[in-house]
Ligand code: GDP
């Protein structure tokens with residue numbers, strides 16, 4: 001992994017990527033995590049490639065670089081994912097079953113890609129828009145069962161009211177930190 005150690009800077013650089021259908025809340029999860037901001041409008045994420053935030057983890061300073069994929073997940077997978085990402089936040093919208101199906105499809109293609117499938121990249125499924133529970137189309141139970149079958153992690157979030165956003169990133173970063181294969185290259 002990319003590890004930079006300087007005296008007053010940071011111990012590790014973790015690069016993670018947000019993937020998922022348009023409109024599921026990737027950009028708002030990013031802005032909530034890095035700046036504690038939320039926006040009601042969908043802004044095309046043109047130009048915004050990534051944002052960074054420093055966090056403390058087990059006494060180490062981690063520079064977290066979060067990439068927001070504006071384009072299709074296929075293009076993202078090909079162009080970015082294999083370039084040193086340590087984790088993937090695979091986002092869907094709990095009120096849109098189609099976005100859950102898209103996430104499943106992404107994982108299927110990821111598994112079929114030999115190079116990707118061999119990696120130790122940490123994958124976490126993120127069901128966003130938990131605040132819209134009355135409009136829910138994907139139950140937590142079915143998403144959890146899917147993740148157990150696939151051996152990936154699962155969390156539900158709301159970028160709007162901040163529920164679990166910090167936790168999603170914290171869990172992902174802790175898992176990266178505790179994956180020796182990701183920390184040793
Ligand atoms: P992206 O295309 O995946 O980057 O999605 P955006 O972050 O641009 O969000 C798309 C729309 O969903 C915007 O109108 C956001 O305000 C809204 N949105 C994002 N996250 C949430 C959330 O947790 N709850 C609700 N209610 N709306 C959200």
Ligand code: MG
Nearest residue numbers: 026027045070
């Ligand atoms: Mg976006």
